[in-house]
Amino acid sequence: MNASVWAEDLADLHCPSAVVPTDADTVIIGAGYTGLNAARELARSGQRVVVFNKDSIGDGASGINFGSAALGVAAPYRAICARYGKAFARSVAELAGKVLEEFCQLICREAIDCDLQKTGHITIALNRGQLTRLEETKRKWDSFSDCGLVLLSKDKVKQYLDVDRVCGGLLNADSYSLNPAKYLAGLFNAAVLAGATVLEHAPISDIQRIGPGLFESRCANALIRSKHVVVCTDGCPMPGFKPSQRGIVPVNSYIIATGPLTDSQARLISRRVFWTAHTVPYYFRLTASNRLLFGSRKNIAAKPSKSRDTAELIAGMNTVLPFTDGIPVTHSWSGPLGFTFDRLPHIGVADGIHYALGYCGKGIPWSAHCGIAVANLIKGVAKPEAVVSTPIVQPLLYHGSAWFLRPLSWYYRSKDALIALKQ
Ligand SMILES: Cc1cc2nc3c(=O)[nH]c(=O)nc-3n(C[C@H](O)[C@H](O)[C@H](O)COP(=O)(O)OP(=O)(O)OC[C@H]3O[C@@H](n4cnc5c(N)ncnc54)[C@H](O)[C@@H]3O)c2cc1C
Numbered sequence: 182m183n184a185s186v187w188a189e190d191l192a193d194l195h196c197p198s199a200v201v202p203t204d205a206d207t208v209i210i211g212a213g214y215t216g217l218n219a220a221r222e223l224a225r226s227g228q229r230v231v232v233f234n235k236d237s238i239g240d241g242a243s244g245i246n247f248g249s250a251a252l253g254v255a256a257p258y259r260a261i262c263a264r265y266g267k268a269f270a271r272s273v274a275e276l277a278g279k280v281l282e283e284f285c286q287l288i289c290r291e292a293i294d295c296d297l298q299k300t301g302h303i304t305i306a307l308n309r310g311q312l313t314r315l316e317e318t319k320r321k322w323d324s325f326s327d328c329g330l331v332l333l334s335k336d337k338v339k340q341y342l343d344v345d346r347v348c349g350g351l352l353n354a355d356s357y358s359l360n361p362a363k364y365l366a367g368l369f370n371a372a373v374l375a376g377a378t379v380l381e382h383a384p385i386s387d388i389q390r391i392g393p394g395l396f397e398s399r400c401a402n403a404l405i406r407s408k409h410v411v412v413c414t415d416g417c418p419m420p421g422f423k424p425s426q427r428g429i430v431p432v433n434s435y436i437i438a439t440g441p442l443t444d445s446q447a448r449l450i451s452r453r454v455f456w457t458a459h460t461v462p463y464y465f466r467l468t469a470s471n472r473l474l475f476g477s478r479k480n481i482a483a484k485p486s487k488s489r490d491t492a493e494l495i496a497g498m499n500t501v502l503p504f505t506d507g508i509p510v511t512h513s514w515s516g517p518l519g520f521t522f523d524r525l526p527h528i529g530v531a532d533g534i535h536y537a538l539g540y541c542g543k544g545i546p547w548s549a550h551c552g553i554a555v556a557n558l559i560k561g562v563a564k565p566e567a568v569v570s571t572p573i574v575q576p577l578l579y580h581g582s583a584w585f586l587r588p589l590s591w592y593y594r595s596k597d598a599l600i601a602l603k604q
Pocket residue numbers: 210211212213214215216233234235236239240241242243244245246247248249250251383384385386413414415416417418419420434435436515516517518519537538540541542543544545546548
């Protein structure tokens with residue numbers, strides 16, 4: 182039960198070369214969505230691009246995620262206003278809409294077959310307190326943007342999810358689901374076809390600036406010189422590179438998948454994507470082959486433990502969706518999300534090294550935008566929008582050890598318990 186349910190969609194991906202070239206125009210670290218989007222754009226403009234990936238292609242979040250492309254960012258708009266002001270928050274909302282649109286256009290333009298569907302998503306309330314929360318969320322979003330959120334009654338939600346405990350929901354019809362591994366495979370093929378060299382099992386351990394506009398990166402015993410280096414490692418911080426090591430908090434997300442549901446079981450849950458309205462939510466959906474994916478970030482403070490995490494998720498799934506009791510779970514896996522302290526994605530340059538990262542669990546649409554934007558920055562054709570180019574927040578007391586996740590986890594669980602009491 183170690184591999185993700187998407188592993189077989191990546192089985193045919195092989196890097197044509199294993200040889201590290203001695204020089205390149207741009208070295209990209211990380212062959213996930215960000216790195217491959219940047220590689221394709223740079224290679225098409227005529228650059229010699231080499232992408233390094235630590236393990237096999239798809240080992241990062243891009244090969245194992247839940248496959249929900251939704252509008253927005255992880256930061257609540259209240260928090261963005263408090264840190265950066267109301268005008269900035271409005272610009273984030275505007276850009277988020279553009280990012281999702283661009284993402285769908287990219288998949289069409291590159292003709293990537295990845296089961297992309299406009300499924301919409303519903304956040305379900307499992308108690309009165311959560312319902313009040315959803316009503317507040319709708320009011321806040323409506324005051325910011327015209328994103329068409331719709332409050333659903335209990336009966337309406339039951340048309341999409343036949344579960345008695347639900348007492349209402351909030352529908353966002355403008356979101357998508359896809360097969361994340363097929364999308365990654367499409368990006369890989371496009372980057373290689375454009376002329377980029379992609380290397381797997383090729384970790385970069387050190388980057389040195391050896392002259393104006395000249396870098397030397399080390400991969401095992403090989404050295405490669407390049408004019409540019411781009412760090413695209415999101416939730417796997419790059420040792421020695423401060424914006425990644427001191428600006429990113431890796432937070433694990435866990436997923437289980439059942440075997441294909443029977444027709445009568447599958448009729449109880451529609452093709453929409455579902456989230457619960459907890460502070461640390463559960464999320465679930467059907468795949469194209471009628472498997473049920475069920476995930477959570479519940480254990481944000483704990484190191485992944487296969488047996489404990491799987492047991493906790495199965496218990497959560499049976500509680501939220503009682504009809505799943507007894508359905509066999511065939512896959513269980515986890516991976517890190519790259520959280521930033523302002524919960525916004527960031528594109529920037531530090532010590533001459535470019536980076537694009539920090540998607541906080543919203544990386545499917547944002548990594549396409551940020552990968553292309555960082556390539557445009559290197560080509561000198563466009564600067565990224567102001568809302569993604571503020572300096573990445575690096576608190577004085579954070580050096581990569583996230584000691585604060587344990588109290589935060591406790592606070593979130595207590596908050597959810599208190600909300601559940603408000604009947
Ligand atoms: C379980 C899970 C569920 C998720 N669900 C969703 C979702 O439903 N919707 C959504 O929008 N987002 C989701 N995400 C987040 C999303 O998958 C990521 O934000 C996105 O894939 C990030 O892409 P990336 O290319 O920036 O990074 P990654 O895909 O993480 O790729 C980074 C790559 O960098 C490589 N690397 C790291 N260090 C080095 C090094 N030193 N040398 C060479 N290579 C290195 C790694 O091997 C890795 O392949 C989820 C993430 C997880 C883990």
